Amino acid sequence: MEKLFKRIPRVGGESEKERLEGSSEGTIEPQHKAQAESVEKTPEISPEKAKKHEGHTPKFSWSIKPQGDQKAKPARSGKDEIPDGLWIKCAHCKELIYSKEFENNKKVCPKCGFHFRLGAYERVNVILDESSFEEINANLVTGDPLNFTTSTETYQVKSDQTRAKTGLNEAIVTGFGTLEGMPLALAVCDFNYLGGSMGSVYGEKLVRLVEQALERRVPLLAVSASGGARMHEGMFSLMQMAKTTAAFACLGEAGLPFISLLVDPCTGGVIASYASVADVILAEPGALLGFAGPRVIEQVTKQKLPPGFQTSEFFLEHGMVDQVVNRKELRPVIAKLLRLYETVVAQNEAREREVSYAG
Amino acid sequence: MPDKDKERKERDKDKKPAASGAWEKVLLARHVQRPHALDFINGLTKDFMELRGDRHFGDDAALVGGIAKFEDRTVLVLGNQKGRDTKENIYRNFGTARAEGYRKAFRLMQHAAKFKLPVLTFVDTGGAFPGKESEERGIAMALAENIMLMSRLPVPIVSIVTGEGGSGGALAISVADRLLMLENAVYSVASPEGSATILWRDVSQAPAAAEAMKITAPDLLGFGIIDGIVPEPTGGAHTNPNEMMAIAREYLLNNLTDLEDKYTSRGEAGIQSMLEARYQKYRRIGSWQELAEQSPEVGELSDILQANPSL
Numbered sequence: 001m002e003k004l005f006k007r008i009p010r011v012g013g014e015s016e017k018e019r020l021e022g023s024s025e026g027t028i029e030p031q032h033k034a035q036a037e038s039v040e041k042t043p044e045i046s047p048e049k050a051k052k053h054e055g056h057t058p059k060f061s062w063s064i065k066p067q068g069d070q071k072a073k074p075a076r077s078g079k080d081e082i083p084d085g086l087w088i089k090c091a092h093c094k095e096l097i098y099s100k101e102f103e104n105n106k107k108v109c110p111k112c113g114f115h116f117r118l119g120a121y122e123r124v125n126v127i128l129d130e131s132s133f134e135e136i137n138a139n140l141v142t143g144d145p146l147n148f149t150t151s152t153e154t155y156q157v158k159s160d161q162t163r164a165k166t167g168l169n170e171a172i173v174t175g176f177g178t179l180e181g182m183p184l185a186l187a188v189c190d191f192n193y194l195g196g197s198m199g200s201v202y203g204e205k206l207v208r209l210v211e212q213a214l215e216r217r218v219p220l221l222a223v224s225a226s227g228g229a230r231m232h233e234g235m236f237s238l239m240q241m242a243k244t245t246a247a248f249a250c251l252g253e254a255g256l257p258f259i260s261l262l263v264d265p266c267t268g269g270v271i272a273s274y275a276s277v278a279d280v281i282l283a284e285p286g287a288l289l290g291f292a293g294p295r296v297i298e299q300v301t302k303q304k305l306p307p308g309f310q311t312s313e314f315f316l317e318h319g320m321v322d323q324v325v326n327r328k329e330l331r332p333v334i335a336k337l338l339r340l341y342e343t344v345v346a347q348n349e350a351r352e353r354e355v356s357y358a359g
Numbered sequence: 360m361p362d363k364d365k366e367r368k369e370r371d372k373d374k375k376p377a378a379s380g381a382w383e384k385v386l387l388a389r390h391v392q393r394p395h396a397l398d399f400i401n402g403l404t405k406d407f408m409e410l411r412g413d414r415h416f417g418d419d420a421a422l423v424g425g426i427a428k429f430e431d432r433t434v435l436v437l438g439n440q441k442g443r444d445t446k447e448n449i450y451r452n453f454g455t456a457r458a459e460g461y462r463k464a465f466r467l468m469q470h471a472a473k474f475k476l477p478v479l480t481f482v483d484t485g486g487a488f489p490g491k492e493s494e495e496r497g498i499a500m501a502l503a504e505n506i507m508l509m510s511r512l513p514v515p516i517v518s519i520v521t522g523e524g525g526s527g528g529a530l531a532i533s534v535a536d537r538l539l540m541l542e543n544a545v546y547s548v549a550s551p552e553g554s555a556t557i558l559w560r561d562v563s564q565a566p567a568a569a570e571a572m573k574i575t576a577p578d579l580l581g582f583g584i585i586d587g588i589v590p591e592p593t594g595g596a597h598t599n600p601n602e603m604m605a606i607a608r609e610y611l612l613n614n615l616t617d618l619e620d621k622y623t624s625r626g627e628a629g630i631q632s633m634l635e636a637r638y639q640k641y642r643r644i645g646s647w648q649e650l651a652e653q654s655p656e657v658g659e660l661s662d663i664l665q666a667n668p669s670l
């Protein structure tokens with residue numbers, strides 16, 4: 001969301017490219033040099049060819065690429081290197097992984113532990129008890145407050161296309177569910193939808209979730225993977241930072257815990273607002289986390305960034321997150337937190353009730 | 360006050376406005392002779408006592424603050440401070456503050472809450488500084504914490520965007536009960552150059568981006584994102600700083616007295632309703648549609664949206 005974010009082409013097959021065309025628009029697309037450089041070597045794939053490829057591409061192929069590791073050389077073309085639907089190649093360690101094993105391992109490479117990105121609903125499944133999720137406000141879609149048009153596109157068309165392409169109505173999915181039987185309000189950001197950027201609907205859905213969590217008196221977990229504020233909605237997007245953060249302030253005043261999980265990549269307006277005001281901040285290993293994207297910093301300051309800069313581990317070292325948690329440990333860790341806060345929440349509720357009777 | 364505005368308009372009716380299009384306003388907002396935060400603070404208040412340092416790491420000259428008398432009351436003032444020449448700009452880091460600057464602001468706002476001092480902020484920055492040291496010291500967290508603090512700070516907050524309102528770095532000192540903009544100021548989610556690079560893939564399209572992003576005071580007043588426009592002297596704020604101060608004083612005082620009459624003069628209940636009003640002010644901002652339960656085909660979405668323009 002700062003002045004400095006530049007669109008950088010990314011590596012991958014055609015569908016990957018298309019997806020990212022969308023996602024990088026208007027938000028920070030954090031990238032590492034290795035990936036950016038190898039783009040030039042990637043042959044253009046014609047739409048026809050891409051279509052032909054689709055027939056034997058495993059459905060999860062979109063995620064087979066490295067993120068958050070500066071040294072990693074990504075696969076030149078993710079799809080070509082996948083021999084068939086059964087095996088996939090980890091673009092981080094180059095090892096072949098049996099696709100079932102990869103899925104069972106929650107899209108973490110069993111060989112090197114690399115955490116691949118998850119879509120919003122995949123994330124819901126990783127965190128909540130099976131089929132406990134009840135989504136709210138799924139039908140909220142964006143307006144076009146600026147009537148936004150560039151020389152090549154309009155926001156309306158872009159939104160329609162993104163909805164069709166991702167099957168999502170917005171960059172955030174919100175609702176309620178349980179974790180080890182304990183109730184939890186959950187917001188999950190999807191980086192596939194315009195880079196997980198926060199616009200009006202993102203802000204509104206999140207605030208509605210917070211307000212309902214207040215009513216139901218349940219803790220809230222927000223999983224954020226976002227490039228920041230959505231450019232296409234201009235100042236409406238920037239103001240969502242204040243709107244959402246104010247709602248979380250109220251959640252805190254009511255004594256309800258807020259847990260923030262930062263996943264790859266999270267930069268700009270989301271990490272500079274609600275996602276950083278949580279009572280407990282967790283991060284997945286190897287995620288790119290920071291205010292400005294690394295390219296922006298290098299451009300503005302002409303400083304070369306050291307390896308591992310702006311990773312989850314860097315955040316931990318600099319005191320910005322409480323813990324870096326492996327994906328397979330997420331459920332137990334969050335469950336532990338919920339248990340630790342359970343009595344506190346109950347006490348606060350009793351106190352609030354007393355106050356309201358007294359008043 | 361409207362009378363004075365009318366007088367000014369009458370007097371200057373034959374003069375050409377200082378800026379017409381959005382891009383002209385951007386250039387004017389960045390004009391090196393434009394009054395900066397310390398000019399406003401010194402021009403509008405008495406006995407300004409600068410308070411420095413974040414008590415953790417250091418002092419950031421790009422973001423200044425302190426206490427001062429504004430029309431018989433002690434207030435807390437904060438502002439992004441730019442320089443006028445290279446040397447001063449290096450000292451002020453071109454008005455782009457690091458984490459320690461925002462943490463100083465945080466400390467001073469807590470000070471304001473403790474002593475029940477109204478907060479006046481002067482916003483003029485291209486954004487928070489996107490440097491290595493900013494990341495190392497948690498700039499994202501510093502901005503976030505300021506935004507949260509301001510959203511619930513139990514004293515009146517009046518902010519004026521005097522020049523450039525640049526993104527999160529501007530927001531982190533301008534979550535306010537009253538957010539005003541000088542006539543030629545701009546406030547944007549990303550700079551026109553940044554927007555042009557991202558959306559047009561061409562930095563030379565910055566003027567087009569400035570138009571499309573709707574960043575001027577009249578645009579934002581129309582959206583309900585800001586609460587008022589402070590007129591500038593006809594040639595722009597820098598052409599007549601004394602008149603600029605006189606106008607800014609009127610607007611600040613009016614807004615502040617209004618908040619005091621409505622809220623802070625009414626004890627704890629008044630403060631609670633001020634916080635509620637502040638919450639609702641931001642709560643309302645946005646543009647969205649509720650789709651019917653049965654999701655329509657994608658092709659129709661545009662038609663639906665067109666038929667129901669929100670806001």
Ligand SMILES: [Zn+2]
Pocket residue numbers: 090091092093094095109110111112113114
């Ligand atoms: Zn691997």
